[in-house]
Amino acid sequence: MDSQERRRWMSVLAQAAPEDVEAAWRKLAEPPAYRLLRGPETGLVMVRGRAGGSGAQFNLGEMTMTRCSVELDDGRVGHAYVGGRSGRHAERAAAFDALLQEPGRRPALDEIVIAPLLARQEARRAGARARAAGTRVEFFTMVRGEE
């Protein structure tokens, strides 16, 4: 499996709204059975950044995070780390992660789960960008001649 691919869907699932992930789960025709290996449990992670994306590492601050790991009946293991305190979100995201690792189910799940979640996230971001752009002030300086 392509880890780049997996990173993509894990990121979409983690950044989706908890209720959207739950709604997507309910849409599954046959929600598969899974068992919890770990969690869901809430803790803190230290978010680190680099100034300008390439400077020295610094600790930006701690954020609340919930993680969960589940196993499907076929032995596939899914993991999820999501921001916030929603155990339900982490659990469903982990279950989706396990399901998406099955090549046979991936195209359908991609279409009915990941793509709509991604579209909603992009719409949300575009909305925020538009609101921010509406308050933009252009500064410019008139060059004054000294003559």
Add this chain to the structure above:
Amino acid sequence: MLAGLADPVLDSQRIFRAVLEAMAHPGRVVAVEGPPETPRALHRAAAAVCLALVDLETPLWLDPAARTPEVLEALRFHCGCPIVEEVRGARFALVVDARSMPPLEAYDGGSDEYPDRSATLIVQVAALTADAGKRLTGPGIAGEARLAVDGVPERFWAELRDNHARFPRGVDVILVAPAGVAALPRTTEVGD
């Protein structure tokens, strides 16, 4: 993969309490609740002690009998511990086949300045019986205690005496059997 403790916080506190009780009263056999699922190579109590004590700050050494893929996978996932190849570098050692375990002096016994930076051994044995077997004296024991251990080689007792003689350096041993755990810290003197 195997599931971990059902309630990681409270269960590991209960297990820790049992180990504490055993450490405080060398020779006493203390019952301990285990995780719902246990790797085949381990007793339930051995898995419980590992889950409660071992974490990402404590390098763990496993003897060859404990080094099954199932055990490695479960400990890496649930404890997040580094697994080391050298006995010396380990904070915890999990021994499943006590008869061929390395001598106690092979483990890190700490230094005179920092005797607490030493290894703790989790040794799985066939059976533990209190009030029988070797005579134990020392801190935590009123008068004397007795503990019979089924599954350790005879040299183990001589090594424990040497371990005691190295005080304050030395290792602490947690014995694990289906019935529970018992501890032989470095302060305990082993008689006949």
